[in-house]
Amino acid sequence: MDGLDLEVRRGTCVALLGPNGAGKTTTIEMLEGLLLPDAGTIEVLGRTWGTDPEGIRERIGVQLQETRLQEKVTVLETLRLFRSFYRRGSDLTSVLEAVGLTEKRDARVENLSGGQHQRLSLACALVSDPELLFLDEPTTGLDPQARRRVWEIVESFTAEGGTVLLTTHYMEEAERLADQVVIMDAGRVIAEGSPASVIGALHADSIVHLRPRDGFAERLARDVLLSLPGVAEVRREGAAFRLVVTDTQASVGALLGHLTTVGVELDSLQTHAPTLEDVFVALTGKHLRDG
C-alpha cells in the first residue's frame, strides 16, 4: 500500500474499485483488524483496534473473500453458530428472510448453489445486526441474477441506516451501490468521489467503440482520428478503436464521414455513456479485468 487516506461516513456505502492486486483486500483486512498496518492509524466506529478490539468486533459484520463454510452443517445451524459469538443480534428467521434463504434453512451447505452460499455468508455477516458491514468481493463468480439479489440485500441494509464498505472489480457494482467510489491501482488511490463526479471528471460525452472489418484497421491512423472534432482520446485495442468523445453528435458524424473517405468497412460501431471502467482506462491504460 502506498499512502491511503480513506474516510467512510455513517449511513453511506463506499466501494473500493480496482483490478486484482490493487490492494483492496489488503485495505479491507487492515480495517477488519486481520492485518496490522506498517504505518498510519485506523479508526473504526470511533474506536481503534489497539484500544477496543472487542467493541469493534461486536458492531461490525464481515464477509471475507474466500470462506467456504462447513459443508455438513445446515444453513440454520451455520447461522446459529455465528449468532452465538455476539451479545446482541437479529433473530435467525428474519435474517434468513432478508437474504432469501428461508426455504433453504434446513439444507446442508454442501447442497447450496454458489449464489445461495454467498447469501449465507452475507447472512452470517448480518446476523449480529451490525452498524458497519465489510464486504470483500461479494459477488465475484456469481451469475447476473444472483448478483442482483446480493445488491438488493446490500441496498436494504443501507436504506435502514447501515454503513457499508465493499471491494469489487465490477464497475456496475460500484456504480449501483456506492455513494462514494475509491478507485485503486497498485496500492494507490487514483480517483475518488461519487460515481457521477468521478465519471464527470473525464469530461466525456460518450465512449465510441469502433471495429473495422478484417484488414481495414491499417487504414486508420491515431493522429488523424484525434484531429476529428470532439475526439479527446484514441486507443487501439487489438483490431478495435476506443475513442473518448466530448461531443457525440459532432464526432460520430465526422467519424463516419472519415471512414467513408478512406474506404473502411465497419464490423460494428457502438457508443455508450462513460462508466467507471472508462475512468480506470483513462487513468491507467488498463482495464479493471486485466488485473
Next chain:
Amino acid sequence: MARFLPRWAEVVELTRHRTLAFVRQPEAVFWVFAFPPVLAAVLGFAFQGGEPDPSIIGVVEASGAGAGPSSTLDPAAPAEAAAASWVARLEADERVQVRRFATRAEADRALRGGHVDALVLSVAPPELRLDPVRPEAEVARLRVLVALGASDPERLAIHELTERGSRYVDFLFPGLLGMSVMGTGLWSIGFAVADMRQRKVLKRMLVTPMRHSSFLASFVLSRMMFLAAELILIVGFGVWVLDVPLRATLLSFTVLCALGAFCFAAIGLLAVARVRTIEGISGVLNVVMLPMWIGSGVFFSYERFPEAIQPLLRALPLTALNDALRAAMIDGAELGQAAPELTIMLIWTVLPFFLALRIFRWA
C-alpha cells in the same frame, strides 16, 4: 472388439503423467520407497533373535518369611533346604533367569501379568505354577524340570493358572487401546483444525468476538464425548469378548484414559498449530505417530530395543500411557502407582498446549 484395447501413444502419455504426478509428491515417495525399508530395518533389529530368551522363573524369597501360612507350618527342614537347593540349581542354569519376590502375593501378581513365565514355590507339596495357554510357560516347565534334574518331577506339583492376564492378547489389548486414544485424539483435532484453516473458516471466526479459549474448549469437550463412546466400545469388547482383565477400579481407569486423551489433544493442537492444509497435517501426524506405533510397546515390548534407547522410548507419551494402561488392566494398579507415567503424560500435555497457543496460526 479391438476398440476396447489400449492404444500405445495414449498409454505412454498417461503412464508418464501418472509417474510424474506421483514422484513429485514427496510424501507419497516417502511412504512407498523410504518407509518400508526403514520399518524392516527397525523391526528386524528389534527381533534379531540370536540366542533364545531365557525363561523367567519367579521364586519367593527363601526362609518362607513371606511365603504364606503353609510354609511356616512346614516342619520339614529338608523341604526348605530342598527349596533352597532348587533355587540354586535354577540360578545355575543359563536358560533360566530367576526373579525373586518378597511375598507370595507379589509373585502371583507377576505370574498373572505375564512378567514371569512360571513360579516355583516351596510350599507343601512344592509347586510349579504356570498358565498353560502361553507357549513360554511350556518351555519354562521343560527347562525347570531339566534344571532340577529328573529325580524331582514326582515331588513337583504342577498347578495351572486359570486367571487371565498373561496371554499375548492381554499384553496387546492395552497397547491397542492406547494407540486408539492417540489416533483419535490427534486426528480429530488435527484434521478439524487444518480443514477449518484451509476453508478460511478460522479466519472468518477471527473477525468475530468469539474467544479463542471458547474455540479450544469446544475441541476438548467434543473429544471427551467421543472418548466415552470409544472406551465403551473398545474396552467393552476387550473385557466381555476377549476376556481381557480390567483389575483397576473403573474410576481410576477412566481418569487414566481421560488424561491420555487430554495429552494427545494437546499434542494434536501443537501439530496443527501452523499447518495450512489437510495434506500437511496428514504428513505431520504420520511422522508423529509412527515412532510410537513401533517403539511404545503397542505390539511388542520396547524391551526388545537396545538398552541405550529404552529411556527415550519410555519418555514418549504413548509409552507412558500404554505402561499405565497395562498396569491398570492387568496388574490392577491404581492411579497413585502410575505416578512416573502420569508425570510424563502431564508434561506432554502442558508443554505442547502452551507452545501451541503461542504459535497458533489463526489466519
